Amino acid sequence: MIKAENLHLSYKIGKKSIKVLHGLSLHIRKGEKVFLCGPSGAGKTTLMYTLAGLESPQEGSVLVNGQDIYALGQSARARFRNKNMGFIFQNYMLMPELTALENASLATAIRGTEATARVKALLERVGLGDRLDHLPNELSGGEQQRVAIARALAHDPDLIFADEPTGNLDSRNGRQILDLLFDLAQEGGKTLVIVTHDPDVAKLGDRILTIRDGVVEQES
Ligand SMILES: Nc1ncnc2c1ncn2[C@@H]1O[C@H](COP(=O)(O)OP(=O)(O)O)[C@@H](O)[C@H]1O
Ligand SMILES: [Mg+2]
Numbered sequence: 278m279i280k281a282e283n284l285h286l287s288y289k290i291g292k293k294s295i296k297v298l299h300g301l302s303l304h305i306r307k308g309e310k311v312f313l314c315g316p317s318g319a320g321k322t323t324l325m326y327t328l329a330g331l332e333s334p335q336e337g338s339v340l341v342n343g344q345d346i347y348a349l350g351q352s353a354r355a356r357f358r359n360k361n362m363g364f365i366f367q368n369y370m371l372m373p374e375l376t377a378l379e380n381a382s383l384a385t386a387i388r389g390t391e392a393t394a395r396v397k398a399l400l401e402r403v404g405l406g407d408r409l410d411h412l413p414n415e416l417s418g419g420e421q422q423r424v425a426i427a428r429a430l431a432h433d434p435d436l437i438f439a440d441e442p443t444g445n446l447d448s449r450n451g452r453q454i455l456d457l458l459f460d461l462a463q464e465g466g467k468t469l470v471i472v473t474h475d476p477d478v479a480k481l482g483d484r485i486l487t488i489r490d491g492v493v494e495q496e497s
Contacts, residue, residue: 278305278306278307278309278341278342278435278436278468279303279304279339279340279341279436279468279470280304280305280339281301281302281303281304281327281328281337281339281340282302282337282338282339282340283300283301283338284298284301284324284334284336284337284339285299285300285334285335285336285337286298286323286327286332286334286335287335297320297323297491298320298324298327298334298337298492299490299491299492300337300491300492301324301337301488301491301492301493302492302493303486303493305468306468307435307466307468308462308466308467308468309468309483309484310462310468310469310471310482310483310484311468311469311470311471311482311483311484311485311486312472312473312478312479312481312484312485312486313325313470313471313472313473313486314473314474314479314486314487314488315474315487315488315489317474319488319489320488320491321440321473321474321488322440322472324488325438325440325472327339328438328470329358329362329364329438330346330349330354330355330357331358333347334347341357341361341362341436342435344357346358359432360434361434361435361436362434362435362436362437362438363384363428363431363434363436363437363438364384364429364437364438364439364440365422365425365426365429365438365439365440365442365458366425366439366440366441366442367440367441367442367444367445369413369418369421369422369424369425371413371421371425371428373412373413373414374412375413376409376412377400377405377408377409377410377411377412377413377416377424377427378396378397378409378410380413380424380425380428381396381399381400381424381427382396382428382431383428384428384429384431384432392431395431396427396431397409399427399430399431400423400424402427402461403423403426403427403457403461404423405420405423405424405427408420417450418445418446418450419446419450419453419454422442422443422454423457425442426457426458426461430461430465430467433465435466435467436467436468436470437462437468437469437470438470438471438472439458439469439471439472440472441472441473442454442455442471443455443473444473451478455471455478455481458471459481469482
């Protein structure tokens with residue numbers, strides 16, 4: 278599903294260069310639930326963006342479903358991402374002026390009655406069937422994250438990326454969100470790549486990839 282080889286990535290700020298990925302390689306199989314783990318600043322978010330085609334490495338390659346994503350031009354890569362990937366973030370990233378239904382329909386700008394029915398069914402599946410017309414500020418954090426999950430799944434991607442999806446939630450709500458993500462991924466045969474700094478959370482997946490000094494330190 279994802280094959281990354283020898284990724285090198287540095288950020289340059291003025292004359293200083295921060296080396297984040299240092300010859301990192303990994304392999305994630307279809308249907309796996311993998312956690313990218315490591316302390317704050319280890320490069321988890323950078324790695325996730327690099328795997329998703331959002332942050333070009335200076336060296337190395339990323340194959341997603343056999344496609345070398347950095348061999349594609351910018352717009353072809355964006356189309357590939359929109360077709361194959363869904364994203365969930367720590368702070369939900371919902372549009373404040375749009376309803377739950379509108380937000381969940383947003384990522385792919387999907388249109389038509391069939392698409393709307395699919396998004397409604399997803400919002401029902403995540404337990405928000407009676408909150409379709411609510412604005413984000415009328416929903417709890419856990420409920421907002423459920424909208425974000427529906428949005429990430431609306432276009433039925435194979436691959437879901439989540440960056441600290443439980444970071445703003447208490448442990449009970451966080452656990453419910455993870456269970457929901459796992460169930461939905463299982464039902465749809467989807468691959469999940471979840472970033473967390475919390476080793477207890479990371480244990481809940483199939484595999485942990487720990488990032489240290491710019492490489493995958495250990496696989497467990
Ligand atoms: N856009 C950027 N420009 C410069 N430095 C960055 C940028 N994004 C991240 N960094 C730096 O790269 C390192 C890794 O960051 P990040 O991938 O966000 O780590 P993590 O998600 O593990 O906390 C940090 O030292 C961070 O300050
Ligand atoms: Mg991060």
